[in-house]
Amino acid sequence: PPSPIAALFDAVGSATNQVMAIYEMGPWATAVERAVIEQVGEVLGLTRGTFAGLITHGGTLANLTGLLTARNVCLQDAWEAGVARPGRPPVLLVHSDVHYGITRSAGILGLGTRQVLRVPLDEQRRMDPAALDQMLRDLRTIGQPIVAVCACACATPIGAFDPLPQIADVCERHSVWLHVDAAHGGAAAFSDRYRHLVEGLARADSIVCDAHKMMFVPALCALLFYRNPEHRTAAFA
Numbered sequence: 690p691p692s693p694i695a696a697l698f699d700a701v702g703s704a705t706n707q708v709m710a711i712y713e714m715g716p717w718a719t720a721v722e723r724a725v726i727e728q729v730g731e732v733l734g735l736t737r738g739t740f741a742g743l744i745t746h747g748g749t750l751a752n753l754t755g756l757l758t759a760r761n762v763c764l765q766d767a768w769e770a771g772v773a774r775p776g777r778p779p780v781l782l783v784h785s786d787v788h789y790g791i792t793r794s795a796g797i798l799g800l801g802t803r804q805v806l807r808v809p810l811d812e813q814r815r816m817d818p819a820a821l822d823q824m825l826r827d828l829r830t831i832g833q834p835i836v837a838v839c840a841c842a843c844a845t846p847i848g849a850f851d852p853l854p855q856i857a858d859v860c861e862r863h864s865v866w867l868h869v870d871a872a873h874g875g876a877a878a879f880s881d882r883y884r885h886l887v888e889g890l891a892r893a894d895s896i897v898c899d900a901h902k903m904m905f906v907p908a909l910c911a912l913l914f915y916r917n918p919e920h921r922t923a924a925f926a
Contacts, residue, residue, distance in 0.1 A: 695907050730914050733871075733878045733898065734891030743920035747909035748872035748899045749790035753840075755895035755913055756781070756794045758924040759837040759866040768926040772799040775823075779834040780804045783825060784816045784851060786844040788870060801838060808838075814847050814880040816840055817854035827865040837894075842887050843874035850874060853889030869893040872911060876903035891916070 698743055706716035743816040745751050761768050764779060772779060781795050784806040795805045809820040838860050840851040851868065855882065860867040869890060875898030877883040878890065890896060896914040900906035915921050 690905065692907060695905070699907060705748055726912060726914070727892050729898070729900075729912055733875060733887070733896065733914065735914060735916065736891075739906055739918065740914055740916055741921035742912060742914040743921065744900075744910060744912055746911070747901075748788070748870070748897055748911045749793065751872070751897040751899075751911035751913040752788070752790050752870055753794040753797060754924050755868050755915075755924070756791070756837060756839070757798060758895060758915070758920050759868055760798050760800070761923045762920065763834065763836045763866060767799075774834075777831065777833040778804050778834050780806050780828065781820075781836050781839065782806045782808055782821065782865075783839040784808060784841040784844055784870075785810050786814060786846045786849065787839055787841060788872070791839050791870065795843060797898045810849075814844065814849040816851040816856060819854060820857050821856060822859045822862070825859065829863060835863075835865050837868045839868045839870060840878075840893075841874075842869055842871040842890060845873060848874070850877075850886040851891065853887065855889075857889050857892035866895070867893045868895045868897075870897050872897050872899040873902055877897070879903075 707715035709715045709718060712719050722744050727737060730742060731737055763770060781800060781802055783791055783805055792802050792805050796802045808824060809817050811817045828839055840856050842851045857867055871890060879888045894916050898912045900910040900912060901908040
C-alpha cells in the first residue's frame with residue numbers, strides 16, 4: 690500500500706544523494722542504516738553491541754549476500770580459489786518450499802543448483818528437525834562439505850514457520866551455519882501475539898528480514914543480520 694511518510698524520506702535521501710558505496714559518500718545514511726539495524730536486530734532477539742548487519746535491495750539480494758558469507762566462511766579460500774575442489778561438491782540444505790531466490794543463489798555462488806538438497810517437511814509443511822539431523826549425519830559420514838542450512842520464517846508458498854529452536858540445536862550439534870530466510874515473517878517479532886512464531890531466530894548465523902513486507906517500507910528494502918559481527922566483512926573478502 691502507499692506510504693506517504695516514507696515517500697517524504699525517500700525524497701530527502703534522493704535530494705541529498707547518499708551514495709552508499711563508501712561512508713564518505715553517504716555519511717548520514719550510513720549512520721541511519723546502522724541505527725536501524727541495531728534497533729530492529731534487538732527486536733529480533735539479538736543483543737545490542739554483539740551483532741552486525743546491513744540494509745540492501747530486497748530479500749533475494751540479502752539472501753545471496755548472507756549465503757555468500759556462509760560459503761566464504763565454510764569453504765575459507767573460495768573467494769580466492771573458487772569452489773572447485775577435490776572430492777564431493779559442497780551442498781546447501783534447504784526447506785523444501787524455500788523461495789526460488791535461494792536456489793538462484795546456489796547457481797550464482799558457483800555451488801550449482803543440483804547441490805541444493807531439500808529437507809523433508811512435517812505435516813504442517815515445516816522443516817523436519819529429525820530429518821535434517823539424519824541428513825547432516827549422513828553427509829558428515831561421507832565427508833561432504835556443507836555450506837549452510839537454510840530455514841524459513843515463513844515459507845513463501847504456504848506461510849509455514851520452521852521450528853527454529855530445534856533446527857538451531859541440530860545445526861549447533863553438527864557445527865553447520867544456519868541461515869534463516871525471514872523475509873516474509875521476521876516482522877512477527879514486533880507482535881506480542883505472534884512473536885512466538887520466530888522464537889529462536891536470534892540463534893541463526895545470518896537472518897534476512899524484509900522491511901517492505903510487514904513493515905510497510907517502500908519496496909525494495911531488506912535487512913541482513915550477522916550474529917557474529919566479524920562475519921560482516923567475510924562476504925566481500
